[in-house]
Amino acid sequence: MTQLTFNNISYTCSENETVLDVLHGHGVTVPSSCRSGLCQTCLMQAVKGTPPATAQKGLKDTLKAQNYFLACCCHPNEDLEVSLPNQETARIKATVSSIEKLSSDIVGVSLQCEQPLDYKSGQFINLFKEESLARSYSIASVPAQDNHITLHVRKVPDGRMSTWIHHELNSGDSVEISQAVGDCFYTSGKAEQPMLLIGTGSGLAPLYGIARDAITQGHSGPIRLYHGSINVDGLYLHKELQDLSKQHENFSYIPCVSDEPVEEDNIVNGHVLDVALQDHAKLSGWRVFLCGNPNMVKAAKKKTFLNGAAMKDIYADAFVPVA
């Protein structure tokens, strides 16, 4: 017999009951469908305690790492506190340590959190301007390397949040952020696996974090980072990424410019997805990360899968611009 807590109410879970049985038995609504551990409709997260491995079969490694599990086949062997996925979590106060112009429309914002933020590079936080105005930004910093949380904020036309960040926010100001969420990040364990990272615009933020996190954690397989921009100005971490590729033999950086002619030898003319797929027609066994423009991400997910990447090895984060 174990205790199961959901929304601050505790229930008793006997040996032959699943988490789904117990919650449904008490009239708690949890979406479910196949009840066989396959369809993943009843996905939940253990916020306290560890779910049994049998309840995590078939889940992405990044979801397993965050203690996600399937309620329909979870027979807890310890007390668990559980929640439905993507619930709004407690907010954290942070101070702006610096705002740095990275390109004509992207700034890097560094934040110092009042309490330590538990995050993985590539996850995102919601930044609040006021009670009801929040936007999601991916984390480019690496917990083991950087003292601050770093975000890359692109100026969205008429964007209320990004206009405020670009023109009014100053270092020293206080802001509120959410806990870090999202499943687009590096997990250790397959250090030799080749990795393909494709991003457009400020979709480079999570990829920059993921690449450096993988290197920090001793990833030994090739890491190929393709960054796409309409113009050269948008290749906003060109120098940093060139330096990184000089320091680490297994890391390479391929900048791509789609809408203006370029003469520099080390920049490729063309759309980033086309360039990346031309170089990688066979992706069987690869781990793939895709971030940025939603149309690019959608097309890339399908094409990298058709080129042989396993569904479980494709991690994506589409940036949907909101005014």
Next chain:
Amino acid sequence: MSQTLFQKIGGEAAVDAAVDIFYRKVLADDRISDFFDDIDMDKQAAKQKSFLTMAFGGPNNYSGADMRHGHAHLVKRGLNDIHFDAVVENLAATLTELNVAPAHIAEVAALCETTRKDVLCK
């Protein structure tokens, strides 16, 4: 004790091996790819896994009513016998690729056939 179809095909491991191969085939098949071209490919892949488990005679709790409810929106978009046959064809090709015996593939096809009326909401 005689083995069930699910065990003969290779159980859960066979489903895991088949799901990506099958999903790639249907996405590449112009007759049916539109029905499978979901924004959320992870959810779509999980659905394929449920379908394969059922088609292989594995443990599932789907009823005829579930089948009707789950496919009604697709029938509205024009899902018909041609599409149903195409799915079964891709499934057979997947199993052939995985070296499953022809007799077992025929059993899988027969099992799929029992759901045709419910899937197509006839």
